[in-house]
Amino acid sequence: QKEVEQDPGPLSVPEGAIVSLNCTYSNSAFQYFMWYRQYSRKGPELLMYTYSSGNKEDGRFTAQVDKSSKYISLFIRDSQPSDSATYLCAMEEAAGNKLTFGGGTRVLVKP
Amino acid sequence: GAVVSQHPSWVICKSGTSVKIECRSLDFQATTMFWYRQFPKQSLMLMATSNEGSKATYEQGVEKDKFLINHASLTLSTLTVTSAHPEDSSFYICSARQPQNEQYFGPGTRLTVT
16 A cells, blocks of 8 residues: 555546545555646646644645544645646655655646 | 755666666755655555765665665765666666655656667
């Protein structure tokens, strides 16, 4: 079993819909949680960075962390075709340590 | 967010030659830099962790004599693929971070070995 599980998709939604992404993990020591967006043949771009359990909102993006369930989510409101990309969750035990990535979910937003 | 650059963005080399990839943090000093490789439709695989002024720490299964990493300054790390072979063809991505801060990624370098 992988340390971080993420559905590979593809997840196809119509423009304007809410995109819901999630990851589950097994290491209870993870404390910092991130979501990255990666376009084809580009480096990952940091979208959200959260510590411990709770919600964080930034524009159209909302990240949720439930440490008791070992489950994190990313919601994208009012999705646009430009949101079509692969979304990677990542986590670490302490700030500054190496990241453990999920496998990525490919998202396609259709006009 | 912080900016990390990589050079070159794409390189083609012949089998047996060496290739150097540069990673720079443009607007911050990075005490730690990481090197990843990524195969098509797969996630990132960490190759090594590099701290400024010290030897890199390689992940299990990564040949340190083949993938030479140098982190000579707080803004520059280099990855040299020595005696490259076609199986080394991949997308190489670096990242950089300050202590206790987020990790920012470069745009990646596509290496093709013929």
